[in-house]
Amino acid sequence: MSIVTLVQSVADTLTPSERVLVKEVMARPREIALSTAGELAERAGVHEATASRLARKLGFDSYANFRDAIRDEFIVQTDPAVRMRNTLAQSRGNSLLGGLIAQEIEALTHLPDYIGDDRLKAAARQLTDRRKVFIFARGNAESLAVLMERRLRRMAIDAVLLSGDNRDVAERLLALNADDALLTFAFRRQPRHYAAVIEHARKVGAFTLAIAGSIGPALTPAADLLLSAPRSGTADGFQTLTVPMAICNGLILQMAETAERRSLVRLEELGRLISTFETS
Amino acid sequence: MSIVTLVQSVADTLTPSERVLVKEVMARPREIALSTAGELAERAGVHEATASRLARKLGFDSYANFRDAIRDEFIVQTDPAVRMRNTLAQSRGNSLLGGLIAQEIEALTHLPDYIGDDRLKAAARQLTDRRKVFIFARGNAESLAVLMERRLRRMAIDAVLLSGDNRDVAERLLALNADDALLTFAFRRQPRHYAAVIEHARKVGAFTLAIAGSIGPALTPAADLLLSAPRSGTADGFQTLTVPMAICNGLILQMAETAERRSLVRLEELGRLISTFETS
DNA sequence: TAACAATTGCAAGATAATTTGCATAATAAT
DNA sequence: ATTATTATGCAAATTATCTTGCAATTGTTA
Numbered sequence: 001m002s003i004v005t006l007v008q009s010v011a012d013t014l015t016p017s018e019r020v021l022v023k024e025v026m027a028r029p030r031e032i033a034l035s036t037a038g039e040l041a042e043r044a045g046v047h048e049a050t051a052s053r054l055a056r057k058l059g060f061d062s063y064a065n066f067r068d069a070i071r072d073e074f075i076v077q078t079d080p081a082v083r084m085r086n087t088l089a090q091s092r093g094n095s096l097l098g099g100l101i102a103q104e105i106e107a108l109t110h111l112p113d114y115i116g117d118d119r120l121k122a123a124a125r126q127l128t129d130r131r132k133v134f135i136f137a138r139g140n141a142e143s144l145a146v147l148m149e150r151r152l153r154r155m156a157i158d159a160v161l162l163s164g165d166n167r168d169v170a171e172r173l174l175a176l177n178a179d180d181a182l183l184t185f186a187f188r189r190q191p192r193h194y195a196a197v198i199e200h201a202r203k204v205g206a207f208t209l210a211i212a213g214s215i216g217p218a219l220t221p222a223a224d225l226l227l228s229a230p231r232s233g234t235a236d237g238f239q240t241l242t243v244p245m246a247i248c249n250g251l252i253l254q255m256a257e258t259a260e261r262r263s264l265v266r267l268e269e270l271g272r273l274i275s276t277f278e279t280s
Numbered sequence: 281m282s283i284v285t286l287v288q289s290v291a292d293t294l295t296p297s298e299r300v301l302v303k304e305v306m307a308r309p310r311e312i313a314l315s316t317a318g319e320l321a322e323r324a325g326v327h328e329a330t331a332s333r334l335a336r337k338l339g340f341d342s343y344a345n346f347r348d349a350i351r352d353e354f355i356v357q358t359d360p361a362v363r364m365r366n367t368l369a370q371s372r373g374n375s376l377l378g379g380l381i382a383q384e385i386e387a388l389t390h391l392p393d394y395i396g397d398d399r400l401k402a403a404a405r406q407l408t409d410r411r412k413v414f415i416f417a418r419g420n421a422e423s424l425a426v427l428m429e430r431r432l433r434r435m436a437i438d439a440v441l442l443s444g445d446n447r448d449v450a451e452r453l454l455a456l457n458a459d460d461a462l463l464t465f466a467f468r469r470q471p472r473h474y475a476a477v478i479e480h481a482r483k484v485g486a487f488t489l490a491i492a493g494s495i496g497p498a499l500t501p502a503a504d505l506l507l508s509a510p511r512s513g514t515a516d517g518f519q520t521l522t523v524p525m526a527i528c529n530g531l532i533l534q535m536a537e538t539a540e541r542r543s544l545v546r547l548e549e550l551g552r553l554i555s556t557f558e559t560s
Numbered sequence: 561t562a563a564c565a566a567t568t569g570c571a572a573g574a575t576a577a578t579t580t581g582c583a584t585a586a587t588a589a590t
Numbered sequence: 591a592t593t594a595t596t597a598t599g600c601a602a603a604t605t606a607t608c609t610t611g612c613a614a615t616t617g618t619t620a
Contacts, residue, residue, distance in 0.1 A: 034351055047569050052609055071314055095397050097530040101388045108381045113358045117375050140430060147423040214306035217287035218299045230307040240529050242522055249520050250377040295597060327599050332579055
C-alpha cells in the first residue's frame, strides 16, 4: 500500500504537527528516505517524538519500518531499471527467459552509472592511437577476448590474443612496447598472472585498460584506465557476459567514432549507425 | 572522489575479507546504501567489524560516512532529476553508450515474442537427452560457440567445437551419430558449409538446433528446431551478440532446470538461481 | 468560567548500530 | 623450527537513534 494511500486513510485524524511532517515527506521523499527521524523532525520544525508517533499512526511498528516503506516506494521502485524489470516480468509471467531478460535489462540500465562517456572516450582514444592491442583474458572472458580481437581487426587495428599456456603468453608479451596497448578482462576474480602481465606492460610503457566486473576497483596493480560494472546474475553462481559485452561494443563504437577511419561499416553507414545510437 | 578511485588507491593493501566486501559494494551499491554495516558484512560472509575497518581504510571517519558517500554517488547522483541538473553530466539520450543500451534493451524486451518457453524447453530437452553436442559457427558467432562449449562442459555435457578449416570440420563430423545433437549459429548470412553440415546431421539422424538472427526462417535446409530473434543494431552495419547470448544463457538455464543434474552451480544454488530468474 | 481532552516537547529508557581492545589463528619472515 | 606480523572474529564499550511515560500547554466543550 502506498504512502499516499496510508496517509489518506488517517488524514482526518492528523494533528497539525503531523500534517507538517507528512507535507515534508511528500515534498522530498528521497531525502527523507536517507535521513533519521530526528532530521525529518528538525526539518519540519517539530519534535522527533512526533515523527515516531506519526509512523505508528500510519500503521507501522516503528519509524524505521515507515522509512523502509518510503525507501521502497521512492528509491527502489522508482529506479528505472527496477521499474523496467518489473514491467517485463509482469507481462511475461513466470517465464525463465523473461526473468533472465529482466535481470539483463536491469543491469544494462545501470551501466551508465558506472561508466560515463568521458571514460569510454578516453579509453577509445588510447586504443585508437596505439599501434597494436594485446588482449589478455582467462575463463569465460576468453569469448569476449575473441570477439574484441575480431572487431579490432575489422577496424584495421592490429590485435593479438594472449592465449595458450603461460609460456605462450610470456613469449607474445615480449613484443609489447610503448606504442602498444594492453586490454585485460577480469570478472569473477583477478586472473592468474594478471599482476605479472600488467607490471610488464607498465615497465615497457604500454597503455593498460581493464574491463572488469565488481572486482574492478580491487584489481592490483591497477590498470591505467578501468571500465567496470557489475554483471547480472548471482555472485557465486550463474553470471552472464551481457554487461561486459555492452562495454566492449560501446568501446568499439566509440573507437569507430574517434578514429573516423574505415572500419566495420563503410563511412556513410558509420555515420548512420552512430546517429542511430546517439538519437535513441 | 568516487568510491572506485578510493578503492583503487588502497587496492594493494586490501585483505581478503575487505576484497569480498568491496566486491559486494560494487555489485549492488544501491542495496548496500540502504543497509547497515552488519547487513553488508553478513551478505559478504565476514564480520561487521571488518566493514567498519574497511571504511576507515578508505579514508572515512566512520562506516556511516562511507555509506553516505555510496548513497550520494549511487542514489543521489544517479537520480534522473539530479542528473539533468548536473552541468557536467550528459543525458542518456545523447550518449553513445546510452543509445547502445537502449537498443539492446529494446531488442531483449521483444525476445520473448520470438521465442516462447515451450520452444526453449523443447530445445533444452533435446540437448540434454543427447550424448554429445557438436557446435558449428562462423564469424563473430564463434565467440558464442566458445562460450556455449564451456558452459555445456561445466554441465557435464560433452561438447565439441567444429572449428578450424573445412577438413577439420569434416573429420570431426564423422563422429556425429543419432545419439548426438548439432547446434549451429547463423546471423548475418547462412554460414559457408551450413547446408552440408545440416544435411550430414540429418543423414545420421542427429538432432539439429539453430540459433539465428533474422535470417533464421530462411535457412535451408531447416534445422529440426529454430530459435531465432532479430539482433539489435542495423541490418547492414554494426550488430551485437546480446540477443543471441541471451538465447544461449536461457537455453543453458533451461537445460539446467530440465536435467536437474549437477551443473554450473551446486544444486541448492541452482534452485535459488532459477527461482531468482523466475520470480523477478 | 471551569473542567476535560488533545497535543506535543522533554527526558529517561530502550534498542540498534558501530567501534575498539583483545585474543587467537594464520601467514610470513628469519 | 621459531618468532614476528597480520587478519579477523568476539564481545564489551560507545554512539546513534528511536520510543514512551510524563507533564505543561493549548483548545474544546459543557
